Amino acid sequence: MKDPREFVASHVGAIPRSGIREFFAIAATMEDAISLGIGEPDFVTPWHIREAAIFALEKGKTSYTDNLGLRRLRGEISKYVAKNFGVEYDPVSEIMVGVGVSEVFDCAIRAIVNPGDKIMYHEPCFVSYSPSVRLCHGIPVAVRTRGEDGFSFNMDEVRKSWEPGCKAIVINFPTNPTGGVADAERLKELAEFAAEKDMLVITDEIYSELTYDGGHVSIASFDGMKDRCVFLHGFSKAFAMTGFRIGYACAPKAVIEAMMKVHQYAIMCAPIVSQEAAVEALANGRESMEKMREQYRRRRDYIVGRFNGMGLDCHCPKGTFYAFPSVKRFGMSSMDFAKKILEDSKVAVVPGSAFGESGEGYVRASFSTSYENLVEAADRMEAAISKW
Amino acid sequence: MEKLLRLMLDGEALSTEQMGRILGYTREELDAELKKMYDEGILLGWRPVINPDVEDSTVHAAIELRINPERDGGFDRLAQRISRFDQVDSCYLMSGAYDLLLFVKAKSLRGVASFVYEKLATIGGVTSTATHFFLKTYKQQGFLIQKDVNGGDRLFYSP
Numbered sequence: 089m090k091d092p093r094e095f096v097a098s099h100v101g102a103i104p105r106s107g108i109r110e111f112f113a114i115a116a117t118m119e120d121a122i123s124l125g126i127g128e129p130d131f132v133t134p135w136h137i138r139e140a141a142i143f144a145l146e147k148g149k150t151s152y153t154d155n156l157g158l159r160r161l162r163g164e165i166s167k168y169v170a171k172n173f174g175v176e177y178d179p180v181s182e183i184m185v186g187v188g189v190s191e192v193f194d195c196a197i198r199a200i201v202n203p204g205d206k207i208m209y210h211e212p213c214f215v216s217y218s219p220s221v222r223l224c225h226g227i228p229v230a231v232r233t234r235g236e237d238g239f240s241f242n243m244d245e246v247r248k249s250w251e252p253g254c255k256a257i258v259i260n261f262p263t264n265p266t267g268g269v270a271d272a273e274r275l276k277e278l279a280e281f282a283a284e285k286d287m288l289v290i291t292d293e294i295y296s297e298l299t300y301d302g303g304h305v306s307i308a309s310f311d312g313m314k315d316r317c318v319f320l321h322g323f324s325k326a327f328a329m330t331g332f333r334i335g336y337a338c339a340p341k342a343v344i345e346a347m348m349k350v351h352q353y354a355i356m357c358a359p360i361v362s363q364e365a366a367v368e369a370l371a372n373g374r375e376s377m378e379k380m381r382e383q384y385r386r387r388r389d390y391i392v393g394r395f396n397g398m399g400l401d402c403h404c405p406k407g408t409f410y411a412f413p414s415v416k417r418f419g420m421s422s423m424d425f426a427k428k429i430l431e432d433s434k435v436a437v438v439p440g441s442a443f444g445e446s447g448e449g450y451v452r453a454s455f456s457t458s459y460e461n462l463v464e465a466a467d468r469m470e471a472a473i474s475k476w
Numbered sequence: 477m478e479k480l481l482r483l484m485l486d487g488e489a490l491s492t493e494q495m496g497r498i499l500g501y502t503r504e505e506l507d508a509e510l511k512k513m514y515d516e517g518i519l520l521g522w523r524p525v526i527n528p529d530v531e532d533s534t535v536h537a538a539i540e541l542r543i544n545p546e547r548d549g550g551f552d553r554l555a556q557r558i559s560r561f562d563q564v565d566s567c568y569l570m571s572g573a574y575d576l577l578l579f580v581k582a583k584s585l586r587g588v589a590s591f592v593y594e595k596l597a598t599i600g601g602v603t604s605t606a607t608h609f610f611l612k613t614y615k616q617q618g619f620l621i622q623k624d625v626n627g628g629d630r631l632f633y634s635p
Contacts, residue, residue: 112632330634393497
């Protein structure tokens with residue numbers, strides 16, 4: 089009989105396994121370790137949203153829904169996106185609800201990528217972009233973003249990285265892991281470039297509500313861009329609903345139609361209880377969301393100040409709940425830094441290299457943890473570093 | 477001042493020094509802001525929130541009072557007089573079936589009872605009392621007694 093490994097498809101086998109989970113498995117066994125490695129809100133979902141989920145169960149809402157999601161939820165999403173992002177989508181044909189942005193992103197990629205198609209994305213970035221493209225036999229093309237640009241993209245870099253065959257560009261502002269944002273001017277340039285090269289733009293705006301200094305702008309809101317954009321958003325970050333697993337895509341009808349084929353044969357539909365909770369979040373969740381954002385902003389100001397104070401050069405993230413300080417001055421890889429700081433201070437941060445080669449030299453420290461934890465973590469790190 | 481109040485109301489367990497750091501105030505500026513809030517009667521006090529169920533030596537009760545309003549000042553004189561008793565934690569003028577709602581505490585059931593029949597009921601103008609003893613606390617001043625299980629299954633790392 090064949091070695092079971094030989095049953096694995098070669099393009100799946102070729103995707104490297106992340107070393108981060110093992111690293112954090114070690115960290116999790118340490119007593120008193122503080123994790124700044126968490127990529128989700130530390131808040132529990134606001135009660136009124138949880139209660140709506142319970143009520144849905146009480147009413148016996150336990151069935152499948154339309155593949156695209158509850159019509160009522162799509163209606164609320166349509167209103168929410170129009171009001172907050174300035175783009176109008178038809179709830180019947182231009183919106184699809186899925187199991188988190190991760191799933192709707194995967195659907196978008198599977199819906200558009202032919203083998204050999206190239207997909208641009210900026211890096212450091214969320215861990216799934218490049219693997220999703222490769223799982224579709226596509227070719228990921230990374231565009232580096234840099235600390236000196238506040239981890240926004242640099243158009244010269246975008247132009248330089250472009251190759252014939254690039255079909256789409258993936259953007260994620262505010263960005264996990266860097267907290268970088270892109271202002272209207274830059275996005276406009278990118279929109280023009282996408283039009284010039286006739287590329288689709290997949291814009292993952294999951295952190296858009298967690299923007300601290302000035303409003304968020306969606307590239308989909310520019311003239312003519314709606315037909316060129318797949319707008320992705322969800323409930324996990326703004327409403328602290330990660331475990332509910334609800335994300336959505338807004339896109340031209342033909343793209344939604346294609347995405348729905350992928351979604352319906354893989355998933356069927358997002359869980360109805362979670363969809364009911366999402367309706368409540370959009371209807372009544374703004375106040376609790378703003379309260380959480382205010383707490384993140386305070387924590388950000390604190391931790392960024394502490395990092396810079398201890399000699400970790402750290403730009404001020406304008407969105408998300410991640411700080412991305414540089415560890416270059418220690419002359420070690422970001423993985424070695426993460427291991428050493430864990431050993432010496434029992435504080436776990438994520439090596440920047442986990443988010444692509446361009447993340448080397450940085451670490452991601454999530455401030456989605458209590459203020460007390462941040463104070464303790466910063467004190468411990470400072471004490472450890474001062475001895476190096 | 478509004479920022480400082482909001483920070484205090486959010487209920488994160490912060491020292492004044494930490495609050496100052498978050499808001500960008502020096503210690504002196506923060507003290508001055510707090511003093512101003514005391515002076516203007518916005519901030520009344522500062523005390524820990526205790527779970528009433530663990531205070532073995534204290535009994536809590538809510539008391540509904542009906543009182544006669546007076547020509548000058550309505551309910552104010554009697555309400556203020558009643559509020560001054562140490563046993564009274566809070567006192568509110570209410571709409572509806574009764575006039576004053578008191579939250580009181582005493583060292584024993586008998587302590588609450590004697591406060592009602594010796595003090596409250598004997599005040600001229602008090603026409604009736606109804607005393608309700610607390611049996612169990614579920615939420616105290618915004619704090620849940622049974623906290624959300626936030627973290628049990630939470631991952632130590634997530635991307």
